Amino acid sequence: MATDIPALDRRDVVRGLLEDRGNLLVVAGLGASAWDITAAGDCATNFPLWGGMGGAAMIGLGLALAQPDRRVLVITGDGEMLMGLGALCTIAVQSPPNLAVVVLDNEHYSETGGQETATRHGVDLVAIARGAGIGDCRAVHGAQEIGPLRNAIHATTAPLFAVVKIATGNHPLVLPPREGAFLTARFREAVLGPAAHHQL
Amino acid sequence: MDRDALEMRPDAAADWPDRIYDTLKAQAVTQVALVPDAGHARLIRRCLADPAMRVVTLTTEEEGVAMLVGGWLGGAKGVLLMQSSGVGNCINMLSLPVLHRAPLPMIVTMRGDYGEFNPAQVPMGSATQAVLEAMGTLVRRADTPGDVVPVVDATLRLAFNTYRPTAALLGQRLIGAKTFGKD
Ligand SMILES: Cc1ncc(C[n+]2csc(CCOP(=O)(O)OP(=O)(O)O)c2C)c(N)n1
Ligand SMILES: [Mg+2]
Numbered sequence: 001m002a003t004d005i006p007a008l009d010r011r012d013v014v015r016g017l018l019e020d021r022g023n024l025l026v027v028a029g030l031g032a033s034a035w036d037i038t039a040a041g042d043c044a045t046n047f048p049l050w051g052g053m054g055g056a057a058m059i060g061l062g063l064a065l066a067q068p069d070r071r072v073l074v075i076t077g078d079g080e081m082l083m084g085l086g087a088l089c090t091i092a093v094q095s096p097p098n099l100a101v102v103v104l105d106n107e108h109y110s111e112t113g114g115q116e117t118a119t120r121h122g123v124d125l126v127a128i129a130r131g132a133g134i135g136d137c138r139a140v141h142g143a144q145e146i147g148p149l150r151n152a153i154h155a156t157t158a159p160l161f162a163v164v165k166i167a168t169g170n171h172p173l174v175l176p177p178r179e180g181a182f183l184t185a186r187f188r189e190a191v192l193g194p195a196a197h198h199q200l
Numbered sequence: 201m202d203r204d205a206l207e208m209r210p211d212a213a214a215d216w217p218d219r220i221y222d223t224l225k226a227q228a229v230t231q232v233a234l235v236p237d238a239g240h241a242r243l244i245r246r247c248l249a250d251p252a253m254r255v256v257t258l259t260t261e262e263e264g265v266a267m268l269v270g271g272w273l274g275g276a277k278g279v280l281l282m283q284s285s286g287v288g289n290c291i292n293m294l295s296l297p298v299l300h301r302a303p304l305p306m307i308v309t310m311r312g313d314y315g316e317f318n319p320a321q322v323p324m325g326s327a328t329q330a331v332l333e334a335m336g337t338l339v340r341r342a343d344t345p346g347d348v349v350p351v352v353d354a355t356l357r358l359a360f361n362t363y364r365p366t367a368a369l370l371g372q373r374l375i376g377a378k379t380f381g382k383d
Contacts, residue, residue: 027270047273052296055266059296062267065231065254066274084266086259094256180299181363184273192275199275200360 005141007167010104014075015040016146017102017153024154025063025191029056029076031111032170033104037075039174044190047183048176054083057101061091064099067191071098073153078105078119078163085128091159092133100153100160101129106168114168129161138162206318207238208376216348216374217242220307221250223349224279227356230254231271231278233264239309239375240281261286262293265304265365272302277360280306284313284328284369285321294335294365303359306337306367307352314372325372332367343371 014036018026027047028034033056034048049056060074081103091099107120119125130137135158140149149162177183188196210217220243224232232247232255234240247253258264261282268278282290287308297304311318312325332339338358342351348370355368 025274049296051299052266052269052293055262055269055293055296058263058266059270059273061256062231062270062272062276062278063274064270065256066271066276070274084263087263087266089259090256090263090267094254180296181301184300184302187273188275191273196275 008141008143008146008164010036010106010166011039011171012143013104013146013164013166016143017073017075017150019150021045022154023070025067025070025072025187027056027060027063027072027074029053029074029080031077031080033075033077033080034176035171035174036104038176039171042176044186046176047187050178050180053080054087056080057084057087057091060099060101061087061094061096064096065094068096068098070191071154071156072096072100074099074101076101076103077110078103078107078125079109079117081125082118082123088129088132088134088161092129095158097157097159100156100162102149102153103161103163104166105163106166108168110168110170125163126161134159134161136160140164205238208372209238209241210375214345216345218246219349220352221246223352223356224253225250226353227277227360229277229279229356231256231268231276232281233258233267233278234281235261235264235283235286237281237283237286237309239283239370240307243281243307261289265290265293266296268304269296269300269302277303278305279356280304282306283309284311285324287328287331287367288324291331291335294332294337297365298336301363303363304365305356305359306332306365307355307370308367309370309375310372312372316372329369332365335365337365337367339367339369341369341371343373345374348374
């Protein structure tokens with residue numbers, strides 16, 4: 001790990017990744033990642049999670065398979081990703097060309113009091129994803145790498161997995177809507193049009 | 201019956217797995233998420249042979265719960281196939297379809313249910329229905345071949361028409377229990 005580089009601020013990273021997002025569909029893991037995408041601008045094509053820890057990447061897979069013409073970005077925490085590592089195998093095997101998973105790795109469970117995660121102790125999520133068979137796996141440390149990562153997310157031809165090392169510490173809460181049925185209905189309407197509410 | 205495998209599968213003559221496949225087609229299911237069970241082997245083969253179905257083999261059943269919520273967000277209808285022990289792996293993830301009012305039909309082959317041979321299947325098999333119901337899932341059961349189509353059809357309709365997790369439990373009496381030649 002490149003300790004000489006000042007650690008990135010998570011809100012800057014997420015704002016940078018969501019710049020000019022166009023049609024991008026975004027799923028965020030529970031907790032701080034969900035607050036981050038909301039701070040960057042709440043909208044119908046955001047799907048912030050309030051639970052289902054370990055499930056964010058798989059929601060992204062189901063969505064990417066259902067909407068092959070849209071790009072899907074999952075933004076989640078290291079703790080959330082560690083809870084569902086098998087998803088990296090499942091995603092690699094399915095190999096959707098339109099799915100990117102970005103882990104905001106602060107090496108801690110920030111939401112629950114800042115306890116250390118396994119990445120704090122050397123567990124290498126990039127190596128795990130590469131071992132699972134995901135072709136484009138990146139470790140990102142510097143601010144100058146965020147723009148290229150943003151561009152890569154909009155140009156994938158196979159699943160992309162990136163770990164962005166970020167600073168520890170919490171930001172002010174920026175909460176998305178909490179009503180799950182509302183989040184579903186507004187997202188589906190944005191993707192499928194008003195017909196979403198009449199699907200049989 | 202196959203006496204070389206510990207897991208049970210239906211008799212080759214039993215065609216209710218094909219009727220389940222027909223029911224999935226009638227409901228326009230395109231995503232099939234699963235961890236294999238011998239009782240689902242014939243249905244899985246039918247789904248794999250269908251280019252209109254995306255069959256996703258999971259590393260653990262809870263992945264399928266999250267995946268099908270994502271599929272629904274994108275307008276795809278899916279089903280989760282697993283054995284009863286897999287229900288235990290899904291518990292917390294079932295919060296998602298409840299919170300998000302997402303259809304989540306599950307077709308569960310029962311173990312530890314009727315004439316079980318493997319003691320390890322009994323604890324989760326005994327708890328399967330209670331666990332599903334505790335997590336807000338509507339549960340229906342099929343124990344005879346004649347039950348299968350109406351129960352699976354009702355399970356799919358309840359999910360897709362009323363936006364919630366639902367489960368069809370296919371009883372071990374239907375699937376067959378391993379006897380190791382003692383019958
Ligand atoms: C199944 C489950 N276990 C534990 C929790 C408690 N929990 C909520 S957020 C969180 C930490 C998430 O850590 P991480 O994904 O690294 O996010 P960040 O550090 O960005 O906050 C935990 C453990 C939970 N919500 N669900
Ligand atoms: Mg973290």
